[in-house]
Amino acid sequence: MNGTDDSVLVRVEGRAAYLTLNRPKALNALTHTMVRRIDEALTTWERDPVVEAVVLTGAGERGLCAGGDIRAIHNDARDGDGSASAAFWRDEYRLNARIARYPKPYVAVMDGIVMGGGVGVSAHGGFRIVTERSRVAMPETGIGFVPDVGGTYLLARVPGELGTHLALTGVAVGASDAQHCDLADHCIPSESLPQLLDDLAHAPVGEVLGRYTREAPPGELAEARAWIDACYAADTVEEIIERLLDHGDSAAKQAAETLLTRSPTALKVTLVALRRARRLGVLENVLNQEYRVSCAALATPDLVEGIRAQVIDKDRTPRWSPPTLAEVTVADVERFFAPLGERELGLAVPDIARGSFWG
Template identity: 70%
Template structure:
């Protein structure tokens, strides 16, 4: 089955839907935008997954991105910024459907194979890292970069990062750093490494055989990562529950990697940093992904009305001057009451209630 019906005038669909053999293929198809997700794409993915869940002829689902630059660079943050500037609520509707899609991926009853080649960030993590079979390549760069744009990890990212070994997830969340294949596997964001030039063969093989059998032929060991050798200082420095204490611990280390991490954190939104650390700590005590997504929906709803989201996207994406003017500009000025407000019930209601 090939589906081009959701685009007018014969244009290529933003999500290419195909059935071949035992597999259903979903290809994010906005390569010029690094396959960034919009609301239509989220709905199309949900529609296909819901239909295939009840279709016995579909035994495995394969998700990939068009082009060679990446699976998905995240949500359409330019549109979210414009919505925030205008006081709109379109982003709330988008997040509601996106987070429900993340939960659907995590609970999917059939093997869900995500080919996480190239850039996989934000919303791209949401449609891949919750799947049952997650494949990275030597080109993979996986990240939750939200603190750099005045936002907070979402799409279940707080759940994933909170359950990474030790404090690796806290390190990734606060610095917004991207990791390669070996470190993605170490952090629990991926399962297997397949060389990028073998992905087309793997993708085709899944139409005929089970994922475990196909991966037995194509999976290889990734090149060594960096984080395994840094666990000692990362676990020590990020154990604190205050961002100020994390920074002090990093600066006290006589290691260039720790001081570099501190520099990255200093550049991020002070409000986003404090809310992110609080969200991660709370996520560790939640009962499951859906509870974490509910929490993230409250946080995202509050962030939509925060000046740092508009300013962060302006500085990093729109004007690209890389000089955001955060408000408040320092960690000291972000109060406990400011942070607590992000976790208050959203006027938009709940996701699953």
């Protein structure tokens, strides 16, 4: 690895080791180099008796991480053979699983924007901190993609159909709703973060968090649970949208209108991925499925088109192919889940997780 690369800052102070995602101009979007650097640091600290906890933060004022470097994925899918993206996801998903099983306290500071790959390096940790500034989302359907980095695992486990709502619409939630959906544990005022980070170098994680945890500002999802559960329990995306439009709640209608702007293929694949994730059990099994789905997406027009419209040209008018839900067939969806043979991610379920749905 390039020793001069500073996209992830690494330091140890007292009893804590600190990882800082350091691409603030790109809202700390993850590159393959960053994933490898995080993994190398976790390997070193796992064996270091001085390090008692690992703390993840993001540089700059805007947030922890906006996701993976989708410009690179766009260019690879459009001009390359997809192998660079597949290699990135292979290492990224393995890192997500490692974070979930890490033997030392892993503290993720989810301040500001936390999306996509940013959720993957934070929400699988043992201690997930949100603030009044947090906006947490898996917005993949808006770029013709499907929630990954263990996102379908996390959202499949959310009470009722709240996770289905978040996965299909890609809407961002604040601190209280993130806690309600078990994407975060502790809400701490953003102004307290500098002192909290300093204190973690000198005292156990649980003790420090106890000093600063406060009640989160009120959320919205708990009150919306009735219409969300009623509408998103449907078997197909078409029926979900029909129920949303017929429900009468203005928020339900708004959700339907949002869905109608998303990639029809990505919506259908996401719904199937979520439903299957509920049956797959542990995180590793779901990540193996997500890897199949992500690799399949590289060969579809919607991923390139979605990133073009949202990030490259920013015209916000993607031309999806097929353009309607009715034109996306069962066969179109099923091929996203086709086995990859020798190219499978192949994450094994650790012995500690066998027989446990939680993992």
